[in-house]
Amino acid sequence: MANTWGYGAMTNSLGDIQNAKAIIIFGANPAVNHPVGFRHFLMAKERNNAQLIVVDPRFTKTAAKADLFAQIRPGTDIPFMYGMLHIIFKNGWHKKDFIDQRVYGMEDVMKEAKKWTPSLTANVTGVSEDLLIQITRAYAKSTPGTLIWAMGLTQHSIGSSNTRMAPILQLALGNMGEEGGGCNILRGHDNVQGATDMCCLSHTLPGYYGLSAGSWKYFAKSWGVDYEWLAGRFKDKKWMSKKGFTLARWYAGVLAGKAGEDKIHNGGTNLKALFVMGNGITSISQQAKVKEALDALDLIVLADPFVNEAAILTDKKDDVFILPAATQFETSGSVTATNRSAQWRSEVVKPMYESKTDHDIMFELAKRLGFYDQFTKGMLIKENKKSFKFPEDATDEIARIIKTIGLTGWTSKRLKKHQENWHLFDQVSMRGIGPMKGEYYGLPWPCWTESHCGSPVLYDVHRPVKEGGMGFRNRFGLVHDGVSQLAGVGIKDAKVEGGYPEITAKNIEKVLGIKLSEDEKKKIGKNWKVDTSGIIAAKCMEFGIAPYGNAKARAKVWTFPDQIPMHREPLHSPREDLVKKYPTYKDKPNHYRVDTRYASVQNKEDWSKKFPINLVTGRLVNLNGAGVENRASKYLAALTPEMFCDINPNLAANHGIRDGDMMWIHSPEGTKIKVKAHYSYSVGEDRVFIPFHFAGFFQGEDRTGNYPEGTKPYAVGESANTVTNYGYDIITQIPETKGGLCRVEKA
């Protein structure tokens, strides 16, 4: 999505969904996963009679509330959306003006959409032609429409194409930059947005700054440390700019060198130490490999309020450390909601028992590793202090440095004021009243300056920048294939007409038609992303423009293997006939430091013969993530005390499995889990559903004896990810856990 229009975040807000006239949901189940957020969806139905459309492999609780429901075959969202576009273009339901002014490369999409006739789409997706037409008509004719997704769209080998396809559908209908429209990703955990913005990621620095020497120099300077010292901490400068291993495949970094394992590129060493802080180890696929990797490590450190089940899974006998980490109720700080709004948490109680906060653990280790002064110096710089106060000084450090997503306005003082005044914000528009007038709740980023109001609807050119307006970001150059990438429409009340480039020290005088003073010339940063002087932001506000430019969104990403999204069958597809027609990618060497297989897995055999059943995973209402936290609650655990599998009674009966019987699920990798059968018509006969929150059992073996005394959670069971299949997104390396295959058997 960031590759389409600049940022990869939810564009509108939950409250704004109340403005929608139609809602289409792909691979998300907010009624269960975001129940309170789902209230805003239901309000749209009440207020606007909005059509609620759900496209999902199973009949979820969200689908139960839908006006129209399409039970799609896993991994065929791209054909489904092309099928919709086929009908939209054919009937002229697309917004021509919008596309002309604000989108680049839509012609290529139109060409591809022509192929996806309703009958072809029906064949590939399993959704009937009639229903496809009915859904398309309902959605395209009721604008603004909002498009919702979650992990059901991302966890595929073609996930990064899926997340470009959905924006393309919205761009075609002119649903972007509109109240009640937008691409609204529902994040999973409470601070996925914030932790992602801070880039606990192997390919970026906080604020999505890349890993180039220029970025590192900016951070070294901003952290108050010598760049050469920082570079000296790495193997060498070359490795400083290389993407690291990801959460999805870290185990490969341990196992490399063993027979049959993927090759790695990690500076001549395997991974030997694993340091985990707040990350359930059973949340990634290939748990059998994860176990092997855990067993082979030299050092495992697990810092969590509850036992991280890595400790249960491994047979490693020494050097496994469990540290009691405090919860977020035993510290304070900010958290970014799915809509880019920051919310302040106050400390409820002091850390319980002997637990320490995450940052205290980091500070203590930094002291012992000899870089504590460098580590904490960034908090002293703003006011030239002698000592710091966490988290406030860290919040202000972030605000001082992160320009790319506009965090300048997120000072601790402002965020606390928003917390004190919850009652003064409107639930739909998020506008403040009284003393909060002129600000949106939580100052949704980009919040360009210390007095900016925040931006509740991204890319909205109908409102002035000082009220949160902006165009699409100019991120991909000025010209491509001879076509200007700048927008053909200006932002409301801007003193610069039409599109304009991202603002730099070099072009600011020309774009704004001003002359900088000598003093300003001396102080100004190279461009808006690194201008800590605030001059670029201030001038842009004065002229009513967003510092990041006003460009076209692009339907075509010329740096990706598929320039426009193309359907490719999952690595393990139940439709061997379609694998030939829509094959996956070639194997990709050095994908985040590890060679990753695509075609060689898909072509190894006709997987559908031995493994004819689609395997779908998801959440339950009472548990989240790897389930570590909620299974520690007696009451929540009691709602689903054991692991189970939703199975269609006919499929079950054909395998002699009765409701409540134990059954085996086998994966193509040769792994298996033993779970309780739960008859359900929410899945068809060609697929089963399993929740991914359980751990403690492994391939039929009860490992709960490994819990240290008094720490065993109230519910345990097999981890779904022991049987989710091999397969990773071609760009992001997100695991393909939503379109794999399996075989079922009575236990």
Added chain:
Amino acid sequence: MSEITQKALTTKVGRRSFLKMAAIAGAFGATGAIAGGNVTRAATDEEVKNPYPGSKLVKTICTACSVGCGIIAEVQNGVWVRQEVATDHPISLGGHCCKGADMIDMVRSKVRVKYPMVKEGGAWKRISWDTALDKIAKKLGDLRKTSGPDSAIFLGSAKMSTEQAYYFRKFAAMFGTNNIDHQARI
């Protein structure tokens, strides 16, 4: 007793466990008689209205999902005693799902990790923070020297605060590796 209630009782409580319960009730009744009935008394109106005198209300945000519902925690003498919905919160407007309604158990659950531990010779052993941190830092430092900083990987969290997540990224940077990631990758 209606037929339905009777059925519910008999299915939930087996005969044997019902007898056990009855035995316990009998024993309790006997103790109560000896104590002369002074063990309990009716709460006063004031106690009903304000069971936690001197408590304070703290505003925070649910840690389950990204909706970001408001929570009002009632704290008395440093103990989180009650949890209330935030009716004035602009996103949740007093709503809570079952996870959010039980956030208090994130803090007071009995199965929390209570002290640092290390596995030695296959058995869990309680250790002090200083010992744990010294040992971990020594091991990390040694590996860094012998195998290079890329021999470690740091998995952070979408459950951290934004400030902590930022510091976690900085920690990996200053350790000297880009082997760092978190749940956004799944």
